[in-house]
């Protein structure tokens with residue numbers, strides 16, 4: 001792209017959106033050019049804040065005319081670098097943050113139609129005010145936007161019962177890469193009228209179109225919700241516990257999150273207060289610490305029924321030797337404390353320093369075997385590596401994360417520690433990543449269960465996917481985005 005084209009584009013963008021909606025100063029741009037984990041540092045020519053779909057469509061048409069690359073961004077909480085521009089300084093970020101309208105609330109149809117820039121937390125609150133539930137839930141929900149959730153097909157902690165973002169969406173509105181508006185805001189649960197375009201855009205990580213609004217599926221609120229933290233001896237025990245819970249609870253089982261001892265250790269290291277509540281069950285530190293599972297039961301009848309169900313699961317698990325102890329939350333604040341421990345793992349890991357972050361899925365029946373074999377193989381080659389595994393065990397999805405050896409940090413300040421870990425990870429990342437991914441492939445699994453490819457996993461996906469699959473993806477991209485202006489360098493381009 002030639003510089004005059006970029007400056008003409010920016011001049012016309014200012015006329016369209018107004019000065020306040022086009023930022024070009026490096027200090028204004030910086031926070032939007034770094035990803036949440038601080039792994040990707042890009043440089044953008046500008047960030048634009050269109051306030052409605054029509055203005056965004058005009059911007060996209062302008063970008064095609066001047067061959068300017070656009071990078072969609074929501075809350076910038078993505079974990080694959082998909083919303084970070086490249087380092088050329090020529091790409092233009094487009095924030096969806098000002099698309100904030102609630103378009104329609106339909107309690108009878110149990111749907112909520114909102115614009116893309118609304119945060120997930122706000123969507124949950126809107127559903128709650130309608131007396132209903134929007135079950136998508138994840139650690140970054142206060143900042144992540146519903147557009148970003150759909151663009152990444154986010155998962156989170158309730159997939160086991162309600163499915164991922166794709167399953168929670170009935171329709172979308174999209175600005176295509178050539179600047180057309182597709183109104184697919186259908187509030188239908190059945191619609192077999194040709195190719196499913198909605199599902200094509202969901203999960204496309206901003207490479208096939210801007211999602212500008214969505215019809216979300218709502219559910220009745222459960223009458224009773226109970227959570228327990230259960231001490232297990234291993235991933236094999238966790239799988240046995242899952243079998244018991246599914247047999248006894250069926251659809252009432254709404255959460256089943258696994259935390260390895262070392263993943264909790266990292267919370268103890270950096271946020272000891274957060275780990276305090278669970279400590280009596282899973283241990284406090286070092287060799288005393290065990291693996292654990294957070295189970296959530298949502299019962300349609302009552303709190304008492306939910307409690308009874310969960311107590312029965314725990315009793316059976318202890319009888320079968322799959323669990324050795326458990327704590328059942330007795331109040332909402334205890335429930336929150338247990339979930340807070342689980343949700344703080346990502347934050348504590350970021351505080352600890354750079355890790356190799358993997359987001360794998362294998363069939364649920366194979367997950368325990370995968371963890372056991374992978375841990376053994378990993379420790380044989382990297383005896384000091386820290387295995388910070390945790391995740392959505394009930395979905396077969398594990399964040400198989402690898403932390404640098406703690407011995408590297410001896411006597412160092414926090415800043416020096418982070419630098420030492422970064423160097424270690426940068427030196428070993430490719431080997432570690434390949435090792436895990438090769439085993440994932442052997443287990444017929446996925447190298448990205450819920451975080452997407454972005455720029456982080458693009459090369460690995462290209463290594464692993466068949467030429468037929470890659471060819472089909474490239475054909476779709478070329479057909480929708482002939483000028484290659486939308487989020488180049490991500491996923492498939």
Ligand SMILES: Cc1cc2nc3c(=O)[nH]c(=O)nc-3n(C[C@H](O)[C@H](O)[C@H](O)COP(=O)(O)OP(=O)(O)OC[C@H]3O[C@@H](n4cnc5c(N)ncnc54)[C@H](O)[C@@H]3O)c2cc1C
Pocket residue numbers: 036071072073074075076077078079081082083096116137138139140143144145146147148149150151152153154155156157205206207209210211212346347450451454487490
């Ligand atoms: C602490 C923490 C916990 C997390 N837990 C989970 C979890 O449990 N499950 C999970 O799945 N993820 C999780 N994430 C990752 C992240 O929150 C999700 O990927 C989320 O869906 C991203 O939303 P966002 O608005 O921040 O998107 P961004 O980070 O801004 O963008 C993500 C991708 O989507 C594209 N994009 C954004 N908005 C749009 C749009 N409107 N139209 C088209 N493309 C768009 C971007 O170009 C980029 O490729 C977590 C992140 C953090 C920091």
